Amino acid sequence: MPERPMVVFDVNETLLDLDSLHPTFNRIFNDPAALRLWFANLITYSEALTLSGAYVPFTDIGGAVLRMLAATRNITISGADSAELTDRFATMPPHPEVPAALRRLHDHGFRLFTLTDNTLEISKRQLERAGVIDLFERRFSVDATVRRHKPAPEAYHTVAGALEVEPGDICLIACHVWDTIGAVAAGWQAALILREGNAPLDVGPQPNYVGQDLDAIADQLIERYGAHGPDHM
8 A cells, every 4th residue: 555645735715715705805896706806816926926036925915916906996995805805814614525524534544734825823713713723733834934935846845845755745735726736846746626716727737636625535545545544643
């Protein structure tokens, strides 16, 4: 039986429901497409800043993108608007299958970690609110380490170094193709969850596993690496 990989999770949208932010965006923009446009631009500019050699915390980029998007529509963002978005972002609920699927992986001997562009403070609030923080052995944030947003190679290399394992002994689970591309390019395994609005890209590094939700990915990992209980305790 092959050795189980350490499993590292992306957090935003992969584990937590981004659509819970819709009320804030609907109130401000009165446009059902505004949330996805904001998030796509948040990722674009986090990557643009990283490629330019500049570092800005993820939540600060999110606030700036919110103001930028509003400016294109002659809308003014108030301090209360920004505070509401920050609070909702920090308290997004988990997708329905996530808590049980995480526990199932944990109970089958997989060691679980997170890697996020968020600060550790925001990540802590998110995972505590979701009721799953106890399942993760350690949480990694680019803000606390390399200060380069994913999919910069350094984000993945730093985690492998901290865990003292070979890159191929880690599997990233994410619902964003840009993240799985970064992980596979860094030598990791990767699993792509096909959350709504996300689909495979048929060029570039490909994920090892693809599934509709975390249950489907967990099924594939347990089938491949054995359905026995923990062996790391």
